[in-house]
Amino acid sequence: MSELRKDPIVDRWVIIATERGKRPMDYKEIIEEKKTQACPLCEGNEKQTPPEIIAYREPGTAKDTPGWWVRIVPNKFPALKIEGELFQRQHGIYHSMNGIGAHEVIVESTSHVSGMDAQTEKQVEEVVWAWRDRSLDLRKDARLKYIQIFKNTGSAAGASLEHTHSQLIATPIVPVDVRMEIEGMKEYADRHGSCVICDMVMQEIDERVRIVVESEHFLVINPFASRFPFETWIIPKKHQHDFGQINEEQVRDLASVLKSVFGKMTIMIKNMPYNMVLHTSPVNLQEERHYHWHLEIMPRLTLIAGFELASGYYINPTPPEMASQALREIQEIYPLQERIMTGVSTYV
């Protein structure tokens, strides 16, 4: 029989639908149409993007030329822009603001690979530093209240470019889903005197049925109330409300964990489309020390349809316990170098 499960943080229920049961092995490789145009994110094509905001590059190399290893550029079609003054407008019952904010693209590699599993750990580390650095830099703009870092991979997940990249949208308001999480965490702390995510980490380590990987600083689980098949959270084991406070040791560990998780996912389902989102505490507001930052990876193997849009609830045909067993059992079989070579295409 199906089961209704409540997310322990927010008031979101998911239906683990056994009648529609799909075991991990029932999912097939996803076929992605090969793009044929030149890739604007590849090394050598720097002029095809808007001028870079910042890049980690060899000393002496010029802006918007090769010599970088991580490069951050404004989105070519930005949803929000940093220029101008923020003003609000009330017209009858309607409330609006002009589109102040930031919308950036973090190019995660010089070569045309599609994911973190095809990168070296060192390179993934550099990407995590880039996320942190942008997060620390943008919060200097007092108008911005939230810095949302996310990654779309695969066309079903809304990616229009194949080349591995993440994005950042900074908004002058705290998104409703983050606010609901903050409220959920506060309520839990009021009732139990502890952090719900810290307690989740403890219970998961204790039960060992939803763990994918455990490292020194991070626990990777398929959460109890997974909305999506293979939904995966990467959680710092130590309470830390602000991703901006991540230290060097954690960055190194997170890079290794990210590489390992995406390695497992690629072996599980080739070209698995996914969204990854970083949930952290707001900026330029009263500090939210209740918050516990984490990464959520949401594979897009099921469609978000009318029921989900109507209710905010999700139907997930694959129990997380099954997903994590399958992911746990995957050994990363390819030696590193081979994985890198497979990932690199001769595309541009």
Added chain:
Amino acid sequence: MSELRKDPIVDRWVIIATERGKRPMDYKEIIEEKKTQACPLCEGNEKQTPPEIIAYREPGTAKDTPGWWVRIVPNKFPALKIEGELFQRQHGIYHSMNGIGAHEVIVESTSHVSGMDAQTEKQVEEVVWAWRDRSLDLRKDARLKYIQIFKNTGSAAGASLEHTHSQLIATPIVPVDVRMEIEGMKEYADRHGSCVICDMVMQEIDERVRIVVESEHFLVINPFASRFPFETWIIPKKHQHDFGQINEEQVRDLASVLKSVFGKMTIMIKNMPYNMVLHTSPVNLQEERHYHWHLEIMPRLTLIAGFELASGYYINPTPPEMASQALREIQEIYPLQERIMTGVSTYV
């Protein structure tokens, strides 16, 4: 410049992204792959579905045989089931229930058409009656707290069958999105002494920039904070919290409005994939007279990606004012009979 707009009911902001601006005419026909298997929802194939729950049928015709015009069957792969006793479980920090509820399919036509625009008004009326009748019948089960009626059309909207149908999922809990709407409506009423949706109807009739169609009993608008291009709401002009209270005159009018709206959408973008959801007040709980029921049509021309999943906010490249101008200007050019004939394929 882009604009951030707040939904007047819930705390949901959308980014109307002018840099990504897509005018209504920029959207192209959607190509749907023709299904080749026999359709289990067509007249004559009644044995291919689970036994019918109820059908509107000619007197003297037998259950699960032809002679019906609207037919309601259990979903073959139900997310929830009516049988059994509802029990809750708390395990550490996790809370769950067994999957009690209902999951039904409303077959809206005997013939293999894909939408309401290809039906007669009389037939659409019968579908609206079916929604009402199921809603009234299922609330007799005191365990059920919400009856969610929705319709997925097109593969991008999660429809696995082409044949026009809607679905119903009844849950033992009130979905979070409905609860947020109820709270939003209550707060507004506390502050202003009036219903936010009634006020929205007044302001929209006054301004006439987001109206698609207006009939005696319904106002059809592209809402101010549209999440999706061509998002369309059908709102009863008179305050009514419970869809189950719809009367004969309203049913007739709603059928005509639905046919007209989908007629316009089909002319605008052939095979437009969409989800339609009915938002109404919960059942078997304290009456929510603040609520104002309405239908939301969400075309699926853009993808829900990382930013939307992370924040609960949406990026919409097409301002609703542009969408409604385009939809308003469409005259329903095909005579009824021709539309019906075009819609009917010789499929099975």
